[in-house]
Amino acid sequence: MKNILLILAFLGSFATSWAQEKSYIILEGTVGKYPIVMNLHQEDWHIDSDETKTRVWVGDYYYKTQEKPIALGESDRNGNQITLNTWEFEKEEEIETFQGVLENGKFKGTWQKGKTKLDFDLKESNSSDYTPIVHYQAERKVSSGFKNTDYPIEGKFSLDFYLPKDAKLQKELVEQLFSTYTNFDQFSKFQLDSLESDYKEILKEYENEDEMVHFLNFETMHFFAPYLNTKNYLVMNYFGYEYTGGAHGMSWEKYLTYDKQRKQWLEIQDILEVSKAKEINQVLDKVLRKEFNIPNGQLYTEAEVGIFLVDEISYSENFKLSKNGITFCYGLYEMTPYAYGFFELFVPFEDLKPYLKKGFSY
Structure with missing residues (x-):
């Protein structure tokens, strides 16, 4: 599961539309003797409740033997000395910390988890194995014009996209979710114009109140960033958020996987024999019961863990790949209450082996 409040905390926006490569870096090296890759991009965080923004590093790292990313976020900075923390708090795992100096394409310091400490030494990679990424941002604020309010009433609409530099690949990616995409400038203008127009129509209903x-x-955000960027795969994460009144906003996310060797975007049916859905779902049920200590025969909703809204699980077409298996991803309320955020279930390839598509291998 992913904590939705943490996701919302780091998503920020910027006032102009532009492209910049250096806001995204891939670092390679070791933690102790273990080879890792760190995938970082910059975001503008709202540290306080006001409009002040601070640019920080966000991303993930993975061990080369697994290629299963672990989320990271900057928690402290003093000049070039920075601290990155993992944030898998919902799994009650100990926080991992990378503390060191990041400058001139190098990041060196001490990794710590609990009482274990190891030196890490990372350098920016120029390898052609990784897909080049460019950064685009656009934002628009629309004032309501209301005078008798305690604070300004406005609509905030933003797009923050880290996308493949290759125009063809970029278009193929975004148009899977937005069929009107041609390039970022045209797309962002169309989206912001539409959001502003819709917001102004709603404001007219309350102009005398x-x-x-x-x-x-109101607030709307659209966000793209690389989740996994390796020699063989590019996995992109899309995250959307919208608040249009009520107790809280709504969020959604989608992972999109590009197979660099086959030169195609993968769907779940390219990986699993979905005609055997019943058997695949039984595998997921077994994994879920083991992870959450739910005995066979007991309903999920009656389990001691007390987080489930449903009593069965089906494979999701929203997924993430790693060397060892598939992580199936579920939206808000699909499996658990809103407060628990997005639910994820990792299933090893070994468990899914009888149902893998012929010819598929990670």
Whole structure:
């Protein structure tokens, strides 16, 4: 599971539309004797409740033997001395910390988890194995014009996209979710124009009630970033958020996987024999019961863990690949309450072996 509040905390925005490569870096090296790859991009975090933003590093790292990313976020900085922490808090795992100096394409310091400490030494990679990524951002704020309110009422709409530099690959990626995509400039203008127009139409309904319109602080965000960038695969994460009144906003995410060797975007049916859905779902059920200590025959909703809204699981077409297996990803309320965020279940390839598509291998 992924904590939705943490996701929202780091997603920020910027005031112009531009492209920049150096806001994304891939570092290679070792933690102790273990080879790793660190995949980092920059984001503008709202540290306080005001409009002040601080640019920080966010991303993940993975061991080359596994290629299963572990999320990272910058938690402290003093000049070039920075600290990156993991944030898999919902799994009650000990936080991992990378503390060191990041400058001139090098990141060197001490990794720590619990009482274990190891030196790490990473350098920016120029390998052609990794897909070049460029950064685009666009934002628009639309004032409501209301006067009798405690704070400004406005709509905030933003796009923050880390996309493949290759125009063809970029278009193939984004148009899977937005069929109108041609390039970022045209797309962002169309999206922001549409969001502004819709917001202004809603404002007209309340133009004479400006003392009771605090729920009209609307916000919409669209975000793309690499999740996994290796010699054989590029896995991109899309995250969307929208608040249009009510107790909380709604979020959604999608992972999209490009097979660099086959030169194609993969669907779940390219990996699994989905005609055997019943058997595949039984495998997922077994893995879930083991992970959450739910005895056979007991309903998920009656389990001691007390987090499930449903009593069965089916494979998801939203997935992430690694060397050892598939992580199936579920939206808010699909498996668990909103407060638990996105639910994820990792299933080893070994368990899915009878149902892997003929010819597929990671």
